[in-house]
Amino acid sequence: MRYVIGLDIGTTSTIGIVLDVSNSKVLATATRPVTLRSPRQGWAEEDPEQWWTNLCEIVPEILAASGIDKSAIAAIGTTGMLPATVLLDDGGAVLRPSIQQSDGRTGAEVREIAAEISESAFIERAGNGINQQLVASRIRWVERHEPEVFARIATVFGSYDYINWRLTGERAVEQNWALEAGFVDVTKDELADDLIALAHLRRDMIPDKVKSADIVGKITAEAARQTGLAEGTPVVGGAADHIASAYAAGVLGAGDVLLKFGGAADIMVATDTARPDPRMFLDYHIVPGLFMPNGCMSTGGSALNWFIAQFAKFEAEKAGELGLSPHQYLDQLASGTGPGADGVLFVPYLLGEKTPIHDPEARGTILGLSLNHDIRHLWRALLEGYAYAFRHHIEVFNEMGLTTTRFLASDGGSKSRLWMQICADALQVPIRLLTGHPGSCLGAAWVAAMGSGATDDWAGVANCVSYGEEFLPDPDRKDGYDAGYARFRAAYALQRGAST
Template sequence: MTSMTQTYFIGLDIGTTSTKAIVFTPSGAIRGTGNIDYQLLVPQPSWAEQEPETIFAAVIQALKQALEHAGIAKSEIGGIGFSTAMHSLIAVDPSGNPLTNSIIWADNRSVAQADRLKADGVGHQIYLATGTPIHPMSPLPKIMWLRENLPDTFRRAAKFISIKEYVIYRLFGEYIVDYSIASATGLFNLRKLDWDEEALRVAGISKQHLSEPVPTTHILRGMKIRYAEEIGIDPDTPFVVGASDGVLANLGIGAIDPGQVAITIGTSGAVRTVVPEPITDPKGRTFCYVLTENHWVIGGPSNNGGIMLRWFRDEFSWPEVEKAKQLGVDPYDVMIQAAEHVRAGADGLLFLPFLSGERAPYWNAQARGSFFGIGLHHKREHFIRAVLEGILFSVYSIGIALRDLAGGAKEIRASGGFARSREWRQIMSDMFGYEVLIPESHESSSFGAALLAMHALGAMDHLQDVKKMIHISHRHEPDLERSSVYLELFYIYERVYYNLLEEYKLIAEFQKRLNN
């Protein structure tokens, strides 16, 4: 068992816009941080890529930076845990050299392949087996796209791997993938905990093209000496393969028991809850990913989180922006203060926030945003409140799907940029009709990675022990009168969405022609 005396654990989170390394004390306090930003590459419309070597260099530098900031000795490092964004795909040659950039979750080039899988029915069967919704984010249609559009690259590829697998291969010289990242590929059978034969057939690849699946608690030792020296650690420092950022965020805020729902709203949004066995949705609304073999995370991502409020600020909220400049405060604070004076439901103004299409629960890339119910009595502050509520309506729709699958919530734990606003937190409590708890921010995915490393290395006996390390900074009880307003409006919100399905398709096709 790892000693808890003067032992620190590092959570390494390889994200979409940056890689963060955070050194945590055994009690969960932050001792040191490192953060390296990088660019998202958009070589063509609807494409989204990252350069693998840039990400690898960021991993080395973030770890080095965090350790220098922490000022601890090599011997005080108890272990390092990995967290990474899901759904990335890199084709590599027999020597491990990338044949493509890392094609990330936001890439939509494989829309046609995903649509074809949905249309012929095989996609739904693969979803039920793998837990990954059929969507261009998933590596399954991405591999199909490569096979059909870059056949020479496809033939030359020895492996199809994620960015985490690339980093681990560079550091340790072996191809392994944790069950969590594997379960987000659309290629991994949740019940067999191995690659799914039907998904492999559809992708046109074999098991040999993929890494060896291992538990999220799998321990790696023997890092290549040159990288260990560059970081400033002992080559035998234990690394725990870890999991995806989404499931680790649940662990990082203590939402790991059935009935505890984690809601994250940053640029995008997500709703997740932990169940003791894999559950997929007959209606295909939710994902199911692995945390450990006894902890399965079901939920759904929303494209449309805080980025909607930023869009409204940039395009329509210039009076609030100017006022904020004069007062020397954040424009969002001024916008939300204006919205506080508007009644729940924005006096009948609804915002469907599908400016980037939508993932869960609709999985409709052609959905588009709209304001509905506009009247002469509506002012700018009504629109601001409608945007705040519309973002939460999209999150609430995912919560409805989870309720159908796992039962009602007992507790909601929320995190992300939205949690800085008292009013926005209260709207969430009112809309969901439950108490909302806001844990103190620990960079939840990094913290989750460090916690899983503690557990894997024997420094924490049970994952439930994490709750002793998490402090709640705010609690909000629902106002039942406002809850009834939101319940009535959500019924209208969903009717508007479903009644516009054909129109979404027509306007999306029109917009696509304009951009060609």
């Protein structure tokens, strides 16, 4: 069989595709929104049942649109944000909302762990630093603030691990969830009891680790009834969304960089050598033998959506009257302003920030406002803020000894021509768009094809996408954006100085 399904359990939406492997063609796609909740400052939570409900609606839709019978699907691959933390009791009930990758509530727990162990020793073993990404910090938070929940924990895993379990009844954690969670000894490539114990968990609470293309189980009768899939269809381990997206984009060689403009903003680079650094995350590449150091910001498209909902309701209504999305309409307005947004600077640390500063207490900051400014300047400043944040990541990669020479852009935010030109100018590098790249679900689908034997070509996924427009940097804007970047870095330093 040559058809596979890829499912993306994303931050802002659930997406599904049907892929014809032999023709490298996406036959159908469907999406449903996901509600990201922040009930308290720095929190980011979602309801795992909403992911499942979305999936049960999406699968019948993409099967019908593709014209493919469910029995012709060779395998299912899943992907999702990393490391979402899902807690189940011994009966399989979800104990609380998922704590998302962008959550910033665990500053005290991170400091507690850092006081107990040497960070240099931890990095050498676990491949990542002691930061808010560690699942151990989240479990300790639950233990401290929700002891009745902690007492009932029987299983801990990630978003797409949860979906795999709902599909197959088998409990497993994909390798990159386990690695970024802080539970893998990279020197041995295995789960380590003592690292799991940092979360005050028993070893049996973390399911066994699997690789992306490993078959974890098959669709159960109940899952088939709810989703419309064929009972017995294989399901593979899946992949982290940012890794799946970069892989599908063709990030395979040294110097290849993907800027991923999703609900959170990500940046990835490929390497054949593990290079642990406390400022960045280290993940396995999907291709065996490779690694993918990467950075992930707590927000991205989610912050743009927040801005529209809170400050641009009038513009959103006007956009609808013109047949545009709110983002497109605001881009049109902001394009009438120049680089630097007439002095307005937006530091987008709205949920704290992950890489490269790892500061859950950082906050969003707007500087330079005057009575002559309006929504145009604020929107452009927000887009420029993420360009500066990407530039910060690239500086760190280069300091780590990683080359960054070829830049690709993917996911929903890359449709903004204004944002792409801002990034090209602020980074002073050409940025090439990808076309026909539906996002992380494509990488998940190709992993399913590899795991099921529908193909044996890891590099074949590149045939599913093509290159689009290239945005060239304007050298005349270099000095202005250099100054803006310096101001961006100084704004955070000033904020931290004021809070200490």
